[in-house]
Amino acid sequence: MKVAILGSGVIGVTSAWYLAKAGHEVVVIDRQSGPALETSFANAGExxxxxxxxxxxxxxxxxxxxxxxxxxxxxxxxxxxxxxxxxxxxxxxxxxxxxxxxxxxxRMVRLAEFSRDQLIALRQETGITYxxxxxxxxxxxxxxxxxxxxxxxxxxxxxxxxxxxxxxxxxxxxxxxxxxxxxxxxxxxxxxxxxxTGDCFKFTNALADMAKAAGVTFLHDHKIKRLVQGKGSIDHVETDKGPVDADAFIVALGSYSPLLVAPLGIKLPVxxxxxxxxxxxxxxxxxxxxxxxxxxxxxxxxxxxxxxxxxxxxxxxxxxxxxxxxxxxxxxxxxxxxxxxxxxxxxxxxxxxxxxxxTPDSTPVIGSTHIPNLYLNTGHGTLGWTMACGSGHVITDIVSNRKPAIETGDLSIARYR
Incomplete structure (x- = not known):
């Protein structure tokens, strides 16, 4: 399945890594010239x-x-x-x-503890340093x-x-x-x-390089304009460089996520x-x-x-x-x-x-939406670095229709309805 990830911060890049490992074709789209140049750039490092x-x-x-x-x-x-x-x-x-x-x-500790374990496993598997x-x-x-x-x-x-x-x-x-x-x-x-502790910017860029080697495509300097619906699902994402189609779309645009999904009738309280x-x-x-x-x-x-x-x-x-x-x-x-x-x-x-x-409850929004092929992985607040690997692992399981390793029912946007 081809999956388009919107955003190349630490959440988008970790999602890309785990999706590629699961066998998906992955493309990451971002307006910046490289990974982790906004909120992930110089966070507290904890x-x-x-x-x-x-x-x-x-x-x-x-x-x-x-x-x-x-x-x-x-x-x-x-x-x-x-x-x-x-x-x-x-x-x-x-x-x-x-x-x-x-x-x-x-629920925050549940996701964060799982994420820390996944980071340790990733470090042992790849030797990544940051x-x-x-x-x-x-x-x-x-x-x-x-x-x-x-x-x-x-x-x-x-x-x-x-x-x-x-x-x-x-x-x-x-x-x-x-x-x-x-x-x-x-x-x-x-x-x-x-x-x-660790440098989130260094980690994200190192993992992005590994993801590229694993076949992930990064479309930087692409301004995302809107998500275009077809018959009941998202058909493609419109950028200033042209359309990008996929079978599934993951919104990982941090604070800008609500602006993108609002025209689709999704009220995302981020x-x-x-x-x-x-x-x-x-x-x-x-x-x-x-x-x-x-x-x-x-x-x-x-x-x-x-x-x-x-x-x-x-x-x-x-x-x-x-x-x-x-x-x-x-x-x-x-x-x-x-x-x-x-x-x-x-x-x-x-x-x-x-x-x-x-988010108002400080818990990120991870999971599916009412649009069948549209997913969210955003709203991590001050804990994007802490929760990144766990969030990438969880969204990969959800998109792949596999049972996640931890409970995720209370992480989706459905909890706000």
Whole structure:
């Protein structure tokens, strides 16, 4: 079967790899000149299944109000007359209950754990390298109330059998020796020893090269205009370079996915949530992180990628804007500078922003639609890198009419009807 994948970020490329391995003819279409040049380009670098948590959680509405007035705010809201933004916010707030949080987190962890296992298998099979490390993730708490509030997350980790450690200050420093130089208070942390890190851009490009060698065709510099329906199914995708036909079509366009499928009567509740990152060259390796640290106070991830430190985070609701305000860089520099002072040259850091495709319940949308040959693999939010291999494996099983290795019924768009 010929399968057209729309989008060559980490989700589209991993989907292409697994589909090609399953024996399908695969073509990937993207407006950019190469793979992973948008949201997958400079993300935080963490592969953290245990920290796969919904943004919508009990207490978030009150926290969000406080965050809006913080100097280094993890949440930034740019009010506008954007109906899609308002619908998304209302739906997200509707998921801020204990029951919804437990359901959403459980299915996110299920997919993320499966994805991590598939990534390990892929690495063993192919020898792919991408500045990877397998040294765990540390969620760092600067305040006692943060440490006291981890009960619901620990309960889900225990229920799903995810190994974890609750650490005091000394334990945090033992896990991340660079924290001995911290200029900020450290109360404790929650560590997941099985988590990994790696450069998503390097991974996606390396896997794309392997996919090409396996027969996948990449049509870059092709602007996707629309999906054209025939008799009850999609006939072809129209691009600025002409039509591309296929037997099945997978939409993996991140935040732009809803715009493409809306004319087909598909209401996909995915909205762009802007994130920022800086990439800092390391100048003192002994002061730098050894893996990934999550700064709970500012919702910032600090990750070691070879001879660089990637610092990423924040959530900004501002539509499809990708501008780079200096205040956002200040927050990232403060987080890494206060915890790992003099570890890298902040003056030489590169600054980037990307649009994370978020759903109101933080769970991606993976599966079929009411159109028989149209599928979705999008809405991964901040966890596209964490969930990529699992998502590619799952969508391959669904398209191939095979039973997926994990439960996928609650991942499809049907859950919003």
């Amino acid at each position: 592969i953290s299944p245990g920290y796969a948590s919904p943004w919508a959680a009990p207490g978030i509405p009150m926290k969000a109000m406080r965050w809006l007035f913080m100097q280094h705010a993890p949440l930034i809201l740019r009010p506008s007359f954007d109906a899609a933004m308002l619908r998304w916010i209302v739906a997200m707030l509707g998921n801020c209950t204990e029951k919804a949080y437990a359901v959403n987190k459980s 500045d990877e490390r397998s040294q765990g993730t540390l969620q760092l708490f600067r305040e006692q109330k943060q440490l006291d509030g981890i009960g619901k997350d620990v309960a889900v980790l225990q229920a799903d059998g995810v190994p974890f450690e609750i650490l005091d200050k000394a334990g945090c420093i033992a896990a991340e020796p660079g924290l001995a130089n911290s200029q900020s208070p450290i109360v404790g942390g929650l560590r997941l020893p099985n988590d990994e 909205y762009p949530v802007k994130g920022y990152s800086i990439t800092v060259p390391i100048t003192a390796a002994e002061r730098a992180p050894v893996s990934t640290l999550l700064d709970e106070s500012f919702k910032v991830a600090i990750t070691r990628l070879g001879d660089r430190i990637r610092v990423g985070g924040m959530a900004e609701l501002s539509g499809f804007s990708t501008n780079l305000p200096g205040k956002r860089r200040d927050t990232l520099e403060y987080s890494v500078g206060s915890l790992f002072p003099a570890a890298g040259d902040l003056g030489k850091a590169s600054f980037w922003s990307g649009l994370r495709p978020m």
